[in-house]
Amino acid sequence: MITQRNMILLGIAFVALALVPAVSGLFLVYLVTEIMIFALFALSFNLLLGYGGLISFGHAAYFAIGAYACAVLLTTLGWPFLFGFGAAILLSAVSAAVIGYFCVKLTEIYFSMLTLAFAQLVWAIAFKWVAVTNGDTGFTGVAVPGWMDEPVRFFYFTLIVLAVCAYMLWRIVNSAYGMTLVATRENYNRAEFIGVNVRRIQLVAFVLAGTFAGVAGALFTLFNHAVFVENAWWTQSAEVMIMSILGGVGSFVGPAVGAAILLILDRSLAEITVYWPTVLGIILLAVLFFFPEGLMGVAKKAGRKGK
């Protein structure tokens, strides 16, 4: 069974990840932690883009809401870790529900534009509400619990959260709901005429994606001990889209792989050349022209040929 093989591969990937701190220095521990956080962000985004066919230009909003809420609740309000972390995720979910309610009323480019507009609104609040967010200076000095304030421990914390969230997302995309979501992507009209309330299906996708993005955002705050307005800026939404396309939106793990590639390229190329964004542009053009299904699409094809 292919799914069984995939599960084994995923298992191997997680074991390999778990061994990273044992065999490498702190630099790699930090890098892989960051990759895991953005992998989760990209996996959440792909629920919309890959499975729902919904092009959101504003997914950074829920990442930022989770990140800021986590920072404010733990630091300013001094909540205990689990409550603050949980409430931050809940707030992302609620925001996604409210914003999504309006966005799914529109389709195609109008949907995309509205997601962007709302995300820029979130950014504006982060930027202007200085008393709470510390504006463009950024919210620094987050009160991270002591037990977590150690790179290797935080690495394992992130790995566990990623594993749990990835498993949940995997179950969701393969559930009865996940199949219905794919049907709405494939043919909106036909889905309506088998009795599916398409908007509501899309709203659920929006809320789920926003929730898991919020988890990634909260992790990001704990990782950096800080959150900045740039995390709510539209380029962050573009980045997660680039990750997904690089890795391949047609596969479950593709966006996570894309997150790893983008961050590794970013770290290695940014040191070599100041023209790194140009290089990234060329890579993206090449992917779109020659491998429109992303890296995982290429891997799948190679796998089929190998058999």
Next chain:
Amino acid sequence: MSMLTIKNLGMNFSGFKALNGINLEIEEGEKHAVLGPNGAGKTTFFNCLTGQLKPTDGVTHYKGKKITGLTPSRIVNLGIARSFQRINIYPKLSVFENVQVALIADKGMMFNLIRPGAALFRDETAKMLELVNLSAEADETAGLMSYGKQKQLELAIALSSEPDLLLLDEPTAGMSPQETVDSIKLIGDIAAKRKLTLLFTEHDMQVVFSIADRMSVLHHGELIATGSPDEVRNNQEVRRIYLGEHADDAA
């Protein structure tokens, strides 16, 4: 009480009256054909009944409940399913999945985040594919099948919503003569087996006379006659307008 009561239905596309003053009652178990040449308003008529379009005039009741203004999905949930003149399936999904997802929706499982979708209603899906003679094609990509088979699949999708009233928009359009004969027999058999009420549009007289027990004629957006096939065939106005124009079909 009639199953479907259509009163004074009208559809006005910025000045163009695509439908005008349609009154029609469909009884339970009836096989009702709507006949009319291309452009007569047949598809607009169906779109107005099923929520695809919101009619500008009139009101439709189904089993005593007003359905005008409801969304397509609500209307399907009440028990009215339809097929489309232009094939409307999930072309990239497998034939099996096309039907399976319709069953998931029909059984109210579409918001279930836990149960694996691929494992649900497998027997029911297989039975449905058997009913429309697509068992052998279950694993094929739906959009790559022949035109006639895609039409059969669309019928299976519509039937998966377990409708009491089935609307078929030109079920034989684009089919070869043999495919037409086969699919008409199939539709007739299924309608009898499942005690379906059938409302279908058609431009082919032979098809109409072979399964309809009542029929209406639509001309320039207006119903000019309703009755048994024989009554309609002998209607003076119908003969003048419709059969006159299509003497070859009538012969």
